Amino acid sequence: MKVTAICIGQAGKLPGKSAKTGIRKAEVTAAVLVDRHGLVGDSVCNRKHHGGPDQAVYGLGSVDLSAWEEELGMTLPPGTFGENLIIEGVDSRSIRVGDRFETAEVLLEVTATRTPCSTLSERMGDPHFARRFNAVARPGFYCRVLRQGLLQAGDAVTCQPFAGPSVTMPELLHLRPGRLSDEDRSRYLSLPIGERLRALIAG
Numbered sequence: 439m440k441v442t443a444i445c446i447g448q449a450g451k452l453p454g455k456s457a458k459t460g461i462r463k464a465e466v467t468a469a470v471l472v473d474r475h476g477l478v479g480d481s482v483c484n485r486k487h488h489g490g491p492d493q494a495v496y497g498l499g500s501v502d503l504s505a506w507e508e509e510l511g512m513t514l515p516p517g518t519f520g521e522n523l524i525i526e527g528v529d530s531r532s533i534r535v536g537d538r539f540e541t542a543e544v545l546l547e548v549t550a551t552r553t554p555c556s557t558l559s560e561r562m563g564d565p566h567f568a569r570r571f572n573a574v575a576r577p578g579f580y581c582r583v584l585r586q587g588l589l590q591a592g593d594a595v596t597c598q599p600f601a602g603p604s605v606t607m608p609e610l611l612h613l614r615p616g617r618l619s620d621e622d623r624s625r626y627l628s629l630p631i632g633e634r635l636r637a638l639i640a641g
Contacts (some may be wrong), residue, residue, distance in 0.1 A: 440542065441593045442500055443524040444470055445517035446480035452560045461561050463517030469586075469590040472544050474583050477522050492549045492632035493580040495540070496521050499528025501578040509574055519558070521578055525595055530607045533579045535629045536600025543587025548600075550580040550632035551607040575608040580632060605629060615639045 445464035460481035471478040474491050476637065482489035498521040507514050530551075539546045539564055554568035554577075564570070571577065603625050615638040618626070626639045 439528070439595045439597065440526045441523060441589065441591050441595055442526045443516035444477070444589060444591050445522055446470065446477050446526075447517065447520070449481040452557070459557050459561075461520040461557055463520055464521065465516040467591060469588045469641060472583055472589050473586045473588070474542055476583070477589075480522060490633075492582050492634065494583050495523055495546055495581045496552065496578060497525060497528075497530075497546075497581060498576075498578040499525040499530050499533075500524055500526045501529035502508075502531075502553050502578060505576055506574070518561075519552075519578065520561070523589075528597070530578050533607050534600050535605045535610070535631050536602055537579075537610070538584070538598040538600075539581070540585075540596050541587075541589060541593040542600065543585070544589050545585035546581035547584050547630060548579045548607075550635050552577040552580065553608040553611070572611060575611055577607050577611045579607050581631075582630075600629075603628060605631075610635070617639070 445463035445465050447460045449458040450462060453459055470504060473620065476482070476489065476494040498519065503524060535548055537548045549563055551598050554571040556568065558571065559565055559567040581630055605626065615620060618639065623639055627636065
């Protein structure tokens with residue numbers, strides 16, 4: 439398992455929009471420093487909903503990207519969905535909260551999944567893409583940075599499965615916090631879940 443692509447983006451405007459976004463990311467070949475806020479040099483514009491220590495790095499698996507290419511019938515360059523990181527052989531449908539990805543220098547912990555928004559639909563040129571994203575359920579995963587360091591395409595990666603309760607990315611994608619039983623709420627809150635989602639679950 440290895441890092442197949444690292445992507446960063448600069449703030450810019452999508453066609454017909456006035457607000458800036460950092461969703462358009464491009465692959466880089468040089469090593470990038472990863473600190474607790476994410477990839478140094480990567481733009482995060484709407485910090486109310488994006489970024490922060492619990493959503494510092496957004497990752498996809500190469501399996502996800504290949505499946506999306508088949509779904510959409512086109513080649514998708516790294517960074518298409520605003521991802522920072524693509525990991526060889528990973529399928530985000532099987533990634534769980536608390537799983538860890540480690541390279542020689544960097545250690546990441548999965549905290550949450552991608553929730554599609556209108557910006558993603560605009561990026562893909564399809565006003566209904568958020569609905570399609572939910573239906574396909576290959577959402578990728580957000581991570582917090584437990585150990586900072588340099589990251590580069592080609593770096594070897596190991597995955598350390600979480601030893602606690604299993605909550606996958608598709609499960610989080612379709613989560614309705616207001617409909618949780620007390621038992622499920624306790625299960626979610628026992629996880630190293632992102633603070634934004636934790637607040638919604640806690641109510």
